[in-house]
Amino acid sequence: SHIPEPYDFLFDTAVEAYYKGDWLTVILNMEKALMNKATVRSVKAQCRLSCANQTAFGDRLSGLEVARPGDGSVEDLGFFQKVLKRADCVNSCETDKLGTPTMHEVTDELELEFTKRTPYNYLQVAYFKINQLDKAVAAANTFFLANPDHTEMKQNLDYYRMMAGVQLEDFKDLEAKPHMAEFLLGKSYYSDDSFGLAADHFEVAVEEHFTADKECRVLCEGAYNYDGYNYMEYSADLFQTMTDHYMQVLNCKQHCAVELASTAGRDKPFEDFLPSHFNYLQFSYYNSEKYERAIECAKTFLLFHPDDEVMNQNLAYYSAVLGDDKARPIKARQVVKLHIQQSILEKELLYFGYEAFGITFVDPDTWTPEDVMPKKLRDKQKADKETAARITEEIGNLMKEIETMVEEKKKDSSDMAMIIVPTEGGALLHDDIKVTMTANQLNGSQRVLLDGVISEDQCRELQRLSNSAALKGDGYRGRPSPHSPSEMFQGVTVLKAVKLGQEGTVPLKSARLFFDLSEKVKKALESYFRLDAPLYFSYSHLVCRSAIDEKQGDREDLSHPVHVDNCLLVSELNECIKEPPAYTHRDYSAILYLNNDFEGGEFIFTELDAKTVTAEVRPQCGRVVGFGAGQENPHGVRAVTMGQRCAVALWFTLDPAHEEKERIQAQDMLNMFSTPVNAEFIKNEANAASEPQPTTPEPPAQADLGNADDKPAEQKPDVPADAQADGPADPAEDKAEAKPVGKTKTGAKVKAAPKAKAKTADKVKPAAKKDGKQTVKTQAKQAVKKDVKPAAKKTVKVAAEKDSKKTKAAATSASDPPNGREEL
Numbered sequence: 001s002h003i004p005e006p007y008d009f010l011f012d013t014a015v016e017a018y019y020k021g022d023w024l025t026v027i028l029n030m031e032k033a034l035m036n037k038a039t040v041r042s043v044k045a046q047c048r049l050s051c052a053n054q055t056a057f058g059d060r061l062s063g064l065e066v067a068r069p070g071d072g073s074v075e076d077l078g079f080f081q082k083v084l085k086r087a088d089c090v091n092s093c094e095t096d097k098l099g100t101p102t103m104h105e106v107t108d109e110l111e112l113e114f115t116k117r118t119p120y121n122y123l124q125v126a127y128f129k130i131n132q133l134d135k136a137v138a139a140a141n142t143f144f145l146a147n148p149d150h151t152e153m154k155q156n157l158d159y160y161r162m163m164a165g166v167q168l169e170d171f172k173d174l175e176a177k178p179h180m181a182e183f184l185l186g187k188s189y190y191s192d193d194s195f196g197l198a199a200d201h202f203e204v205a206v207e208e209h210f211t212a213d214k215e216c217r218v219l220c221e222g223a224y225n226y227d228g229y230n231y232m233e234y235s236a237d238l239f240q241t242m243t244d245h246y247m248q249v250l251n252c253k254q255h256c257a258v259e260l261a262s263t264a265g266r267d268k269p270f271e272d273f274l275p276s277h278f279n280y281l282q283f284s285y286y287n288s289e290k291y292e293r294a295i296e297c298a299k300t301f302l303l304f305h306p307d308d309e310v311m312n313q314n315l316a317y318y319s320a321v322l323g324d325d326k327a328r329p330i331k332a333r334q335v336v337k338l339h340i341q342q343s344i345l346e347k348e349l350l351y352f353g354y355e356a357f358g359i360t361f362v363d364p365d366t367w368t369p370e371d372v373m374p375k376k377l378r379d380k381q382k383a384d385k386e387t388a389a390r391i392t393e394e395i396g397n398l399m400k401e402i403e404t405m406v407e408e409k410k411k412d413s414s415d416m417a418m419i420i421v422p423t424e425g426g427a428l429l430h431d432d433i434k435v436t437m438t439a440n441q442l443n444g445s446q447r448v449l450l451d452g453v454i455s456e457d458q459c460r461e462l463q464r465l466s467n468s469a470a471l472k473g474d475g476y477r478g479r480p481s482p483h484s485p486s487e488m489f490q491g492v493t494v495l496k497a498v499k500l501g502q503e504g505t506v507p508l509k510s511a512r513l514f515f516d517l518s519e520k521v522k523k524a525l526e527s528y529f530r531l532d533a534p535l536y537f538s539y540s541h542l543v544c545r546s547a548i549d550e551k552q553g554d555r556e557d558l559s560h561p562v563h564v565d566n567c568l569l570v571s572e573l574n575e576c577i578k579e580p581p582a583y584t585h586r587d588y589s590a591i592l593y594l595n596n597d598f599e600g601g602e603f604i605f606t607e608l609d610a611k612t613v614t615a616e617v618r619p620q621c622g623r624v625v626g627f628g629a630g631q632e633n634p635h636g637v638r639a640v641t642m643g644q645r646c647a648v649a650l651w652f653t654l655d656p657a658h659e660e661k662e663r664i665q666a667q668d669m670l671n672m673f674s675t676p677v678n679a680e681f682i683k684n685e686a687n688a689a690s691e692p693q694p695t696t697p698e699p700p701a702q703a704d705l706g707n708a709d710d711k712p713a714e715q716k717p718d719v720p721a722d723a724q725a726d727g728p729a730d731p732a733e734d735k736a737e738a739k740p741v742g743k744t745k746t747g748a749k750v751k752a753a754p755k756a757k758a759k760t761a762d763k764v765k766p767a768a769k770k771d772g773k774q775t776v777k778t779q780a781k782q783a784v785k786k787d788v789k790p791a792a793k794k795t796v797k798v799a800a801e802k803d804s805k806k807t808k809a810a811a812t813s814a815s816d817p818p819n820g821r822e823e824l
């Protein structure tokens, strides 16, 4: 048969030709090098797999009729016979197909070049030179995916993009692995709500995953890696040698989970990769009304995470829809069961090796049952973690002390500077923010009008956020304005937005935007008003007011009566009383406007008489009116007579004790979604009020942590009628980070705020029924009648664990600036 040429030789030939400008030779040899490398790899895998079948352990020693029980040496012989046969089988198989065993050995350096996809860099130039544009683009793209910091290639790609005759489909990844390609395709269909297609691709992905896994694992059975040892000095007895090598092999096999979850262009592997397939699948099947399959996949997912609450809920729901007697016999997938069993056995051996010989093993999986790790090791890890947390805390405290010292120093020097430095007109942190009017121009003090604080897109996104949140019907919709009966009023706080984001009702991304932009406004105020001490958020509210068309006839009132934000204005007396119920701790206010397509709605500053207007501001997107919250700044809003006026109202305090608790909670939640911590979310007990009803299934909750669009969830006929009210939650929308139920990007366990669903009457348990078994841990179910408003959703809070894990640094992302050039 045909024996492939060694690929290191081909690579060298190609590189040589490159410098001679012999493009065809470059292409010929480089393409062959890539092909042969792949061939070597797959032949090796095939040989080992077929030899494993031919000489499987576990059979009786051939040639011996009975292996006498208790006779160790005969059984040992049986084992070693298999080992020898396997070695022989693999050897002759490989020699047959690849030639001498050393022929395809290459240096580590060359191996690295292939890992870095360097051949495609050469190919790209060669294809370009001979005018094979589509291939040049594919090669360039393939290379760039593995080298996202490569400036030249980025420029090349930009250039290709502008060229006539280059198509979007040309930007291929020629090294894409089938299982990953299918998974990514599945994800993108899933994000588009094309659940049928998504399921198809996820199924192929699963199949390909197991093929790739088999191959990856068997390729681990390579040479022993002396790695750092001087192998001349390495002397170990038979069993130690075998152990050392075998542990290395097992470690490598375990690492396949990471290998398979990684792809060029992502700096981190997908977390919980294999289980997530079944998570996506169950929801895709549910949406395609294939309940048997949904049940199968939910059960398969539960093999990995038997206690996953959301999945158990989903399973219960699907089972109820299908009928329990039909649902019960449906089994989880056998391949997965075997895979888990095998993997756990491997882990146990590895942990044994860890304990006995100190051979390190870091479990790559998140689903491993706790007791697989030996207790001693578990305790040690816990102790280590606690030590790390303590050190982090101590460092934190030290830093704080130093900060205070520095602050005090600064204060000392600025106290003197105070006399000459004006209290306003400080620099703004962002170049794009402009001071449109100073306090003087606004005829007052402690006032400023800024423009360009946020972009048009951001304005629109926030306005959409407000409207989606309002649509949710949590008591905002249709509620008349507290200030004017001629307007409708809807408001959402940061925490509310984040919770709705977590649920998938609004895009989480928008909630984050709300959070981040208010931070930006705060910074702008701090620097413009030259504050020495930081501002703290006291309250943040995204507010839209809409004119009620039929109630505009000769209205005289304001949309928001003239008031002062931190005292009670008694305009008759020209006085402002700084006492509760006024929010006396508020020190600064800022209103960030989002739009101007409405009539009326001007913001006005007045004298203490609430009548004499001293300045007027017309809202528009990106504009901020910032002002001291005290009696120097009475203000109000003129009637909105047409359209909807949206703004983010922010109040700040200098007193950290009055910092908005909700905001801290929102911050924690947002952190949880984006940092690599494994912290658990636990239920807010106060909110988990309803009683558990284990027999009443919840509709599938699909918390997406990516962003969700505003589109309403589809109505599915099989879902109990009332459940349709807020539907199964939107599927993953964020194209890049589509995620199935209840998982963060990082695999941190997040409890999706379950949808509070109303149930059809026959499935409803009476609200008052108590079974005495309730615990806060148990799923709180809605006991609801038709037309009853859903009860408060459970909220989640962060478990204590997270600090110790904050130390994990985020990896650099693909969008980091390029670092250095690589020349051909």
Ligand SMILES: O=C(O)CCC(=O)C(=O)O
Residues within 6 Å of the ligand: 560, 565, 591, 603, 635, 636, 637, 647, 649
């Ligand atoms: O929306 C505005 O322009 C001002 C609102 C305001 O002053 C307030 O809510 O306290």
Ligand SMILES: [Fe+3]
Residues within 6 Å of the ligand: 563, 564, 565, 589, 635
């Ligand atoms: Fe106000």
